[in-house]
Amino acid sequence: MGTSNNDLYFNWEYLPGKQAAVKYRVYGPDSATTPPLLFIHGYGGMLEHWDLNIPAFSDTHRIYAMDLLGFGGSSKPNIRYSLELFAAQIGAFIAHHKLDKPVIIGHSMGGASGLYFAHHVPEAVRALVMANPSGLFADTMDPMAKAFFGLIASPMVGELMFAAFANPIGVSQSLMPTYYNQKKVDMKLINQFTRPLHDKGAAWAYLSPSRRPDDFTLEHLPKPCNYNKKAFLIWGAEDTALPPHKIIPEFQQTLPQAGAYIIPKAGHCIHHDAHQAFNARLRHILDHEL
Template sequence: MSTTTTDTPATPMNAHGTSIYQDWLQGEHGPMRYWVSEPKRGAPVVFIHGYAAMVEHWKQITLHAARSHTFYALDLYGFGESARPSGEPTRERWAAQVATFIREVVGEPAVVVGHSMGGVVATEVARSYPDLTRALVLVNSSGMQLFERPPTFFDTVMMNALSLPILGEAVTCAFTNPCTLEYSVRQGLLSAYHNKERVTPELVQTFTTPLRKYGARSYLAASRNFRGLTLEAFPGDVRAPTLLIWGAEDRSIPPSDAEAIKAHLIPQAEIVVLPDTGHCPFDETPEAFNQALLPWLDRV
């Protein structure tokens, strides 16, 4: 059940009669942090972040979305401020976490929005828990890379290196060295963002803080299971209305992956490609993202 220690996020958000609150839910693998908007409006929408991210990554669109729909966002286990459980992180475990959240906090079927790796989780929610899924939105979702772009020799070497005991930990320690951590995080964000000016010191600090506090063990565990974090569905498995929102300038997961998802997995999906936008459209071009998402939510 949800705890009773509701508080505002680290950066309080209030506008147009809407407030965002932070709370915690005790789940199967420990406490999970989430944000929720008040008052409740329209359909509930649950936002699921991508690899290495957290609820704060949705901040640019939170209040705008909450004007017409109840906004929820949670930290997946292993990221943000949620628990760091042992064992292999899988799409099934994260989907079960989201399903528990919808049952116990939302209390009714929700629109599930997943970004990048969170798209794999959101798809698993829609496939395995259709009774909890009102609609599905995938934002630059990962999960098709192995099918669309088989790993190069260098990719294979790197994945094998990360999977090795000691060596993987050594690479992680080098990445999280206090002297180079902010630089490493900034470079990673710059490679994902088409609009480089959006990679602000505040954004870098947001992504750096959990690494300083908890280390990168859970990040390494997710990286080691990269081959298991694919989109697993056949046409008909996902019956919910589906929207695919993609940044046209995403270099790591290009819009062709959206076409592949529609062609091979979710034939009813609608696709919206946003120009001049990279991997994180809700943060890079939030106005265009809202224009793609919110009218569609009203229709479905």
């Protein structure tokens, strides 16, 4: 079985008496003897952002990809979004599908969410593959950026700025700095990232990192953290937001067992920006490192 375009949903009780629909897709043979793979997108993303990656592995692995709550096609309730919430969603998804120790492959905030989950439930994870993960920042944010995020943390200003951003022009301007190969930021990708912004409640999730930045950091995890099994960092050399020479040492304090692989001519969205090189590295990990 190859790539599937069938959207599936399961109802997750994220709080007692409160349910939300989680969108996901399943790919690959259900009889695969290889470890299951669980793909987790980054901030502002959706499972379709893995479209250049999943087909490369769907002949050999059972693959799952889902939209985090508040993003993509999942529900967008007015709740407190955080890495803790997303880690709980990962745990609920694994339990719902009875996955046997999946390899969690996460980009940016998805990588941070996967690590947060693995720290708290290490026995449920076979390996972590983190593509330009967020959560540790090594004081990379300059004073102007800090002032900007402080400004949009104001509810009124934040709502106005979100409304101004939630259109193809705003999305294009936000995506461009995350790519080295900016031709990849085409209208298909821009429209893909724009559509969820118009869903009811989208602003609650999208503004959460600026309003409660501490809810999206891994700084409070012990060094090293509780997860001591296989872990891999794959980084785009041209990531200006999370430069590898500053951030990788931070992650290796938390995950001293994690090797780092830097891909040249790739930005923050490494899995899409340089998908062939990313897929080759992931294939090496799956075939030779696990």
